Every structure is written in structure tokens, then in C-alpha cells.
Amino acid sequence: MKKFKTLLSLSLISVLLGGCVSQMPQVVQGQNTKKGAAIGAVTGAILGTVTGKGNKAKRAAVGATIGGIVGGVIGYNIDQQAKEIAQVLDTNVNNAPEAEINSPDDIIVTNTNNYVKITFRESMMFPTNSDKLTASARYKVRKMIGVLRNYPSTIIQVVGHTDNRGSHSYNQKLSERRALSVARIIKESGIPNRVYKKGCSYDKPIVPNSDEKNMALNRRVEIFLYPNENFVVNQCI
Numbered sequence: 001m002k003k004f005k006t007l008l009s010l011s012l013i014s015v016l017l018g019g020c021v022s023q024m025p026q027v028v029q030g031q032n033t034k035k036g037a038a039i040g041a042v043t044g045a046i047l048g049t050v051t052g053k054g055n056k057a058k059r060a061a062v063g064a065t066i067g068g069i070v071g072g073v074i075g076y077n078i079d080q081q082a083k084e085i086a087q088v089l090d091t092n093v094n095n096a097p098e099a100e101i102n103s104p105d106d107i108i109v110t111n112t113n114n115y116v117k118i119t120f121r122e123s124m125m126f127p128t129n130s131d132k133l134t135a136s137a138r139y140k141v142r143k144m145i146g147v148l149r150n151y152p153s154t155i156i157q158v159v160g161h162t163d164n165r166g167s168h169s170y171n172q173k174l175s176e177r178r179a180l181s182v183a184r185i186i187k188e189s190g191i192p193n194r195v196y197k198k199g200c201s202y203d204k205p206i207v208p209n210s211d212e213k214n215m216a217l218n219r220r221v222e223i224f225l226y227p228n229e230n231f232v233v234n235q236c237i
Contacts, residue, residue, distance in 0.1 A: 077151065081225055082111035084147045085118060089140055100206050101217060107140065114231045115224045118144065120182075122219035131177035133185070141182060144223075145189045155226040156195045158183040159235045163215035164202040175199030182221055194229075200236035 082093045086109040093109050100108055106124040110117045125137040133141070148154060160175035176199030183197040202209065205218040226232050 077154075077227060078111055078113070078116060078225075081147070081151060081154070082109055082116045084150075085109055085116060085144055085225075088143045088147055089118070115226045118223040118225075120221045120223070121216070122221075123216065125221055126178060126181075129174070131174065131181050133181050137182075138185060141185050142189070145186060145191060148186070148193060148225075149191055151225075152192045153228065154193055155229060155232055156183075156186060156193050157224040157226065157232060157235065158186070158195070158197045159222045159224065160197075160199045161204060161218060161220050161222070162202050163205070163218045164209040165215070168201050172199055172201040175201050178221055182223065196232070198234075198236060203236055 086093045089107050089109065091105055091107050091109055093111060094103060094105075095110050096102070099110060100119055106121045108119040110119075120137065120140070124140075125133060127134070148156070158179045160177075160179035162171040162175050164171070176197070179197040179199050183195050186193075187195045202218065205214075206220075207214040207217050209215050209218060222235065224232075224235060
């Protein structure tokens, strides 16, 4: 009887997994998709081994299959989100190590294993010492929202940064207000995603504040897109 129940359970899982795979978009796997699937498979195998009753090898195999699919979906979403965001913002995904420093673009889209990152230069976002978005910035943020509607579970984090001119407290408030301006547009669009905002003052420069060119690079707003709450981190540290 136990063997019958085990076989029945495995059969049902196979059917469910088959359904999941058949509905996956037919795309070439990106680097994050493969890494996500591998991590998920290992995690699932471990959980399958240490939980439940019965044959450990079978539980590990089932856990690895489920974990691999879940991990692959997360990786796929990160890769795909980055491509779609870059497309609507009229740019490309640029994962070069020095992209934020060397790129002449006003908007830089990158992605890691854990999130998509969109960097907006201050020059196209705000007038000097202001938290009022330019018309161009509003247009770009709203175009990005169109993609986010397809990913309602994505967690959105908006982070403001300044250069080191002025007091830390002044820049802290300015960075928070700028992050809030962007976060408010996203939230007021009606999408169900959770939206967080944070100001970092001048605590996390990407280059030394040694001249005007570098200061301009440090004045920026970053939007991070996470698969779920477990991936969210403090981007000011």
C-alpha cells in the first residue's frame, strides 16, 4: 500500500511538473536562468532529503526537480525583466563591470543573479538641488511601469544618492525626497507590487567625489527589482 501511495504521489508530481515545463516560455536560457535552476535543484534535493518520510533518494530526486524548476523560473524572470526594461527605455542590458562609470548613457540597465538594476543619471532626472522629476524622467519611469505590470510579484526598491557637497543631513533628506518622487509615480500607477524607497545621502559613491565629472556620476537614482522579499538588501551599505 505504501509503495502504491509513493508511486501515485510521484506520478502526480510528474504531471504537475510536466504542466509547469510545458507552459514555460520557449527562450534561450540566460546565465541567471541556469544558475537559478542549479541553486534551486541543490536546495530542493537537500530539503527533500531532510524532510518527510520514506526513501531519501526518491525525496531528494523530487526535491531537486521541483527546486530546479522554481530556481529556473526566478532566473528566467530576472533575465527577461532586464531585457524588457532595457528595450522600453531604449537601451541595452550592460553588465560590464565598469558600466556605471564608463557608459555615456543617462540610463543603465544591469542584472545580477538576485535583481535587475536601473540607474538613472541625475542630469535627466532632476534639476539641481530639486526633487521634482523632469518631464523626460516621468516619461521614462512610466514606460518602465508598463513592463512591471507583467511581474506583479516583483519587489521594487527605489534608492537615491547624492555627491558630498553640503552636509550629510541635507543630502540625506534630498536623496530620500528624490527616491520618494520616483516611488510615488510607480505606486500611483496602480500596479500591485510592493514599492520601497530609501535615501543614502553620499554614503555609497561609485567613484571618489574628486571632481565635477565624478560628482555627477554619484548623483543618481537606482531602481532595484527583486524576485521576492528574500532578495531585498540594504543598498546603502
